[in-house]
Amino acid sequence: MSATQLQSADPSQWPVAPGWQPLVDEFFGSSVGQKLLAFLRQRLEAGAVIFPPQPLRALQLTPPDSIRIVILGQDPYHGRGQAEGLAFSVAPGVALPPSLRNIFKELERDLGVPPPPFPDPGGSLVKWATHGVLLLNTCLTVEEGQPASHSGRGWEVLTDAVIRHVAQGERPVMFMLWGSHAQSKRALIDAGRHKILVANHPSPLSALRPPIPFIGCGHFGQARAWRDGQPGASN
Numbered sequence: 001m002s003a004t005q006l007q008s009a010d011p012s013q014w015p016v017a018p019g020w021q022p023l024v025d026e027f028f029g030s031s032v033g034q035k036l037l038a039f040l041r042q043r044l045e046a047g048a049v050i051f052p053p054q055p056l057r058a059l060q061l062t063p064p065d066s067i068r069i070v071i072l073g074q075d076p077y078h079g080r081g082q083a084e085g086l087a088f089s090v091a092p093g094v095a096l097p098p099s100l101r102n103i104f105k106e107l108e109r110d111l112g113v114p115p116p117p118f119p120d121p122g123g124s125l126v127k128w129a130t131h132g133v134l135l136l137n138t139c140l141t142v143e144e145g146q147p148a149s150h151s152g153r154g155w156e157v158l159t160d161a162v163i164r165h166v167a168q169g170e171r172p173v174m175f176m177l178w179g180s181h182a183q184s185k186r187a188l189i190d191a192g193r194h195k196i197l198v199a200n201h202p203s204p205l206s207a208l209r210p211p212i213p214f215i216g217c218g219h220f221g222q223a224r225a226w227r228d229g230q231p232g233a234s235n
Contacts, residue, residue, distance in 0.1 A: 004081045006044065007039045022159075039154075050141050055085060061126065061130050062134045068133070068174065069133045071176045089124055091128070092120040109216070140158070176223070
C-alpha cells in the first residue's frame with residue numbers, strides 16, 4: 001500500500017533530474033510552495049490517501065535537455081494503485097483507464113503500433129518519459145476517489161514554470177495539447193519556435209466529438225515526422 005501513495009510532504013524525498021532542481025527549489029522556497037506543503041501535511045495528518053507516491057516523477061525521468069515532446073494532463077488518476085507520477089500513465093499491471101486505452105488505439109491507428117503487452121509494461125509510459133516525452137500533469141497530487149481535489153492549491157504555479165522553462169529552451173519542442181484544460185496553457189508557448197498540436201481530450205466523452213476528435217487526429221504520425229526532421233535526429 002505504501003508504495004502506491006504519498007508518504008510525506010517533504011520535497012527532499014521527491015528526486016528530480018539535476019536540470020530541474022533550481023526551478024523546483026525556487027518554487028518550494030516561495031510562499032505558494034510553502035502553503036502547498038502545509039496543505040499536503042495537513043491532509044496527510046488528517047488521514048487522507050494521496051496519490052501518487054512521487055509527485056515529481058515526470059521531472060525525475062525527463063531532464064530538460066532531453067525533452068522532444070510535451071504531453072499535458074490535468075491531475076493524477078484518483079484510483080488506488082493507478083497514478084505513477086506521469087500524465088496518462090498507470091503502474092504496470094493496472095487495468096487501462098479509458099483515456100489511455102484511446103491513446104493506444106490512436107497510436108495503433110496512426111502508426112500501426114500495437115498496444116503494449118499486459119501486465120508489464122501494460123499502461124506504464126515510463127519508456128516514453130525516459131525517451132524525451134515529458135508527461136506532465138498540471139496538478140501533481142490528488143486524493144483517493146476525489147478528482148481535482150488538489151487543483152488550485154499551488155501545483156499549477158510550478159507546472160506553469162516548467163512549461164515556460166521548456167518553451168524558453170533553445171531546442172524546438174512539440175507540445176500535444178489534448179482538451180480545453182491543456183489548451184489553456186497555449187499562451188505559455190511560443191508557437192513561432194515550437195510545434196503545437198491540438199485535439200480533443202482522449203476521454204471517451206470527447207475522443208470522437210468535434211471540433212478535433214482525438215481518434216483520427218494523427219498526432220503520433222506528425223510527431224514521428226517532426227522528430228525525424230529535426231537536426232541531429234537519429235532514432
